[in-house]
Amino acid sequence: MNKKSSTLAIHGGQPVRKQPLPWEFPGAHWIDHEELTNVAQVIKAQSPFRYYGPNCQFMVQQFEASARQQYQTPFALGVNSGTCALHIVLSAMGVGPGDEVLLPGYLWVSCVSAIIRCGAIPVLVDVDDTYCMDPHDCQQKISPRSKVIMLIHMSGAPGDIHAIQALAKQHQLLLLEDCAQANGAAFQGKPVGSFGDAAIFSLQLNKNITSGEGGLIVCHDEALYQRCFAIHDLGYARDQNGRLNPQDENNQCWGVGSRMSELTGAMALAQLQKLALITEHMRQCKWQIRSAIETIPGLSCRRILDPKGDSGAFLIVRFDRREICHDFVKALIAEGIQGPPGSLGCLPMTDWGLHWYFNITSLINKTSNAADGFPWSHPANAFHTEISYQAGSLPQADDFCQRSMLLTIASTLSQEDVNDIIEAFGKVARVLLENN
Ligand SMILES: *Cc1c(COP(=O)(O)O)cnc(C)c1O
Numbered sequence: 001m002n003k004k005s006s007t008l009a010i011h012g013g014q015p016v017r018k019q020p021l022p023w024e025f026p027g028a029h030w031i032d033h034e035e036l037t038n039v040a041q042v043i044k045a046q047s048p049f050r051y052y053g054p055n056c057q058f059m060v061q062q063f064e065a066s067a068r069q070q071y072q073t074p075f076a077l078g079v080n081s082g083t084c085a086l087h088i089v090l091s092a093m094g095v096g097p098g099d100e101v102l103l104p105g106y107l108w109v110s111c112v113s114a115i116i117r118c119g120a121i122p123v124l125v126d127v128d129d130t131y132c133m134d135p136h137d138c139q140q141k142i143s144p145r146s147k148v149i150m151l152i153h154m155s156g157a158p159g160d161i162h163a164i165q166a167l168a169k170q171h172q173l174l175l176l177e178d179c180a181q182a183n184g185a186a187f188q189g190k191p192v193g194s195f196g197d198a199a200i201f202s203l204q205l206n207k208n209i210t211s212g213e214g215g216l217i218v219c220h221d222e223a224l225y226q227r228c229f230a231i232h233d234l235g236y237a238r239d240q241n242g243r244l245n246p247q248d249e250n251n252q253c254w255g256v257g258s259r260m261s262e263l264t265g266a267m268a269l270a271q272l273q274k275l276a277l278i279t280e281h282m283r284q285c286k287w288q289i290r291s292a293i294e295t296i297p298g299l300s301c302r303r304i305l306d307p308k309g310d311s312g313a314f315l316i317v318r319f320d321r322r323e324i325c326h327d328f329v330k331a332l333i334a335e336g337i338q339g340p341p342g343s344l345g346c347l348p349m350t351d352w353g354l355h356w357y358f359n360i361t362s363l364i365n366k367t368s369n370a371a372d373g374f375p376w377s378h379p380a381n382a383f384h385t386e387i388s389y390q391a392g393s394l395p396q397a398d399d400f401c402q403r404s405m406l407l408t409i410a411s412t413l414s415q416e417d418v419n420d421i422i423e424a425f426g427k428v429a430r431v432l433l434e435n436n
Helices: 033-044 059-071 082-092 109-117 135-141 161-170 222-232 262-272 275-293 322-334 379-386 395-403 415-432
Strands: 075-079 100-104 121-125 146-152 174-178 198-202 215-219 299-301 314-319 346-348 404-408
Touching (some): 033 262, 059 075, 059 215, 075 082, 082 109, 082 198, 082 215, 109 121, 109 146, 121 135, 121 379, 146 161, 161 174, 275 299, 275 314, 314 395, 322 404, 322 415
Parallel strands (some): 100 121, 100 146, 174 198
Antiparallel strands (some): 075 215, 314 404, 346 404
């Protein structure tokens, strides 16, 4: 290699590439005439409400039917966001004051807010090198108050689902899979979302398929589905004409107003049909990159339990020390490994905001929406005074955050983009890692 091309761009050399990589939003790139056709159909029918209308097209219903097939569950319910989906499921599971919900410290803020808004107490569990919940730490954290394990399949790939499933069974806990970041992922051929008592997905713009906003609940038990249904709506069941039925005594509760609109359903239906293609493309690109870089001394890749089941949306790489990690990312970005201005394509995980428990200020400060401090003030939750959510609570998560980086794998990378990413990793590693 000539001297010019081996000089890093941060040291004044030529960058590997000058064009930004594509935006990271996987589903958005694939929005096309299928979405347009479905949405137009709803508009032409003048029927954007899912339960009745002058000429309802039942897009949400079709989306739910596809989802039942895709995720191998007998029940599916479209809702308006992943955040609400989490809240609805926990509420339907009866989670409330006095209950603990176990969740990993690498997460999304919605996971915590859903627990708090149910009036329960979150119990943080450390991660292992899958960057998902560590089953050993989970076992340590189970108490007589534990009610639900929330396993979050983070950054595109499944957590240790069999181990967590066994724990839930052994301790008679409910298992909720948060698949918002791993739609289309699988473990040993079985889709994420099919393992837990219930699972949720998100259709927000950053996710593997998108309708801008939207969410999905899937579950195995009919009574649980019916409770989710009532809660996602106005607290009651509906009859065959889509009208509220307040007389059904098994389904009289309080609703949160999270129905999915037909416009959302129309997009979600078209996107779900593309999920396999989208994840296949990301997985293929990601594993080319990963295979090329994982043998570089001085870095290691996140452990993926089943590469075939990786949705491929993210590459996580870990270094020996924080300084090296941060220098490496700066150098990669200078080589042109970044998206358009404003994108979060390539970053140290210290910049990954509300994905880490210790950045959630409302959790650390035990904030309440209510004047009386609920749920922290509830007598059944008095035990929370022994729990801290400050940085330092989860040694492995704290450590991995400091010295890991994350590269989002766009769903439209070309072979040239993939080659550039590989070349940039190699170029930066030759200078920064061998000197260390
Ligand atoms: C995005 C996300 C959610 C929330 O989904 P929204 O549709 O944005 O409300 C929940 N959990 C995880 C892990 C997420 O990444």
